[in-house]
Ligand SMILES: Nc1ncnc2c1ncn2[C@@H]1O[C@H](COP(=O)(O)OP(=O)(O)O)[C@@H](O)[C@H]1O
């Protein structure tokens with residue numbers, strides 16, 4: 001893949017995150033471990049997917065890598081430098097798109113460039129390039145409320161790509177779009193990934209999606225979120241939905257990850273106090289038969 | 292609702308004409324009917340004290356003569372000066388204060404109880420206090436308008452700043468946005484529609500308070516003129532000024548609503564394709 005193959009881009013070391021949560025019965029603050037001993041070395045240009053039941057700390061992890069929250073333990077290095085806050089070398093794509101509703105498509109895509117103080121003319125050229133890349137030419141002057149969910153998602157991707165971060169952090173980006181749009185977006189992301197050679201950490205609920213996109217799939221355990229196993233995805237690139245989904249290896253990998261997610265814990269994990277209380281993994285992560 | 296569509300067919304002109312006349316009809320039908328009813332009722336002397344109920348035509352006659360003599364313009368000018376002055380000073384105080392109170396949470400929480408007490412005082416009850424401090428001149432009238440206008444814009448600004456979507460703040464932060472830029476690029480634009488609603492209400496309020504203040508102690512202005520003509524039993528003239536007030540209030544609101552619609556096109560969620 002990358003010319004720099006083998007060079008470590010991101011080093012996550014023993015990350016640990018704790019939230020303090022008020023116990024409903026005792027009314028006292030209790031520690032809640034959202035992330036425990038999370039270590040991963042990510043090579044430059046790798047596509048990492050993270051799967052795990054909801055509430056296992058995936059978003060927490062991305063927030064830490066983005067520099068938006070500080071971890072209670074462990075460290076992150078990017079290119080050998082400690083991460084202390086957010087920076088334009090990382091782009092975060094959030095689940096709810098988080099587009100600025102008062103900015104049209106072009107102005108949304110240009111936001112990071114404005115922060116970077118890129119001159120106006122140059123900004124326009126760059127934003128146009130990425131708007132074209134995500135297939136939104138002709139919609140530059142539209143506001144987010146005039147776009148469909150899939151289009152909004154693509155604006156969010158263009159916005160994160162435009163200021164050219166080396167690392168892309170994507171939090172369940174396709175969870176809210178319909179199945180068909182989702183496949184289109186996945187192919188599009190594969191195309192963009194092949195073109196731009198970024199290092200990507202992609203959180204998803206869908207095992208199929210993880211296998212389709214990633215070089216390595218990180219399977220997490222429920223509370224506290226730890227790495228259960230990292231599965232290498234050896235499917236050849238370039239990949240497309242149509243080809244990958246019919247290959248035999250694909251089915252085997254999906255099945256393997258499904259089993260990892262359903263393997264009972266050595267000790268059953270206590271249910272966290274998250275909004276969903278006790279979670280039923282089987283309900284949340286299933287290789288859907290339709291796909 | 293669909294955005295304005297440009298109709299490009301041969302019948303376009305006719306369609307637009309129909310659309311416009313339909314709009315005009317709906318906007319004015321009830322008002323016209325009311326005025327005609329009034330005219331007829333007054334002419335047929337269907338009311339107990341006809342002197343208190345002149346026909347509309349007579350009222351417009353009085354209005355025309357007020358305009359001709361220049362009284363109308365003079366009163367209107369003075370009143371508008373008062374209300375606009377009070378209105379703008381009010382905004383000048385309310386918007387920055389609202390931004391501060393909304394942005395600095397602790398400061399806001401500290402100040403909020405006092406703001407609630409002030410807000411719930413009836414504005415006009417304070418007029419005598421203002422007169423005591425500032426005399427019966429322009430200053431007391433303008434300050435009572437400032438006071439009345441302040442609260443709507445202030446409270447809307449505060450809630451505007453506080454209701455900024457935390458996801459947007461997160462997105463901006465992830466792109467390296469510092470505090471100052473966060474305020475200018477995210478908080479302010481997000482709060483703007485709220486602020487504008489406050490401003491629009493404030494504009495209407497400024498006219499209402501102005502008129503009441505002029506009736507309570509003034510020697511000029513449309514509120515005073517109305518009061519004066521009523522005291523002197525010049526009923527058509529009195530109604531003429533009431534019409535002026537109605538037009539002023541409705542017109543102001545109409546203009547501001549349009550500005551709101553145009554400026555915040557990004558706000559309505561209906562345009563999903
Ligand atoms: N700010 C917070 N305060 C308290 N608990 C939190 C906070 N953010 C997340 N959590 C809890 O931490 C756990 C992990 O959350 P999250 O990282 O959002 O999970 P995921 O993205 O995997 O669904 C959940 O149980 C959630 O309830």
Ligand SMILES: [Mg+2]
Nearest residue numbers: 058059060171
């Ligand atoms: Mg999440």
